[in-house]
Amino acid sequence: MTEPRPASKKASCASCDAVCCRLTVVLQPEDRVPSHLTTQLPSGLHVMKHDEDGWCVAINSTRMNCGIYESRPAICRRFVMNGPYCKAVRSDYFEERAAAAQQA
Numbered sequence: 001m002t003e004p005r006p007a008s009k010k011a012s013c014a015s016c017d018a019v020c021c022r023l024t025v026v027l028q029p030e031d032r033v034p035s036h037l038t039t040q041l042p043s044g045l046h047v048m049k050h051d052e053d054g055w056c057v058a059i060n061s062t063r064m065n066c067g068i069y070e071s072r073p074a075i076c077r078r079f080v081m082n083g084p085y086c087k088a089v090r091s092d093y094f095e096e097r098a099a100a101a102q103q104a
């Protein structure tokens with residue numbers, strides 16, 4: 001797994017742990033994702049499943065990139081590298097990792 005860069009630096013998918021793929025991805029009617037990769041929340045929302053480590057089950061865990069890139073959901077297509085949400089999710093992730101490292 002690639003070590004993430006500090007949150008203060010410019011984000012690049014090439015050197016990121018695909019942190020955005022830990023977010024809840026709500027599927028849209030136009031999405032065409034294999035059903036075994038999806039689930040329904042108690043609220044009724046149809047979402048991508050997550051694995052036990054918190055990543056979307058469609059992740060290629062060797063390369064830490066999307067394993068269904070050509071058919072990834074619309075919300076994933078709209079996620080902008082180094083945009084505000086990218087920066088925010090990376091910042092949260094680094095804080096969580098730092099806190100976990102202190103407790104170890």
Ligand code: SF4
Nearest residue numbers: 012013016018020086
């Ligand atoms: S969009 Fe941002 S959070 Fe997602 S993989 Fe790229 S750099 Fe990481």
Ligand code: SF4
Nearest residue numbers: 021056058059066076
């Ligand atoms: S579908 Fe692909 S891009 Fe979207 S969260 Fe899952 S692994 Fe990431």
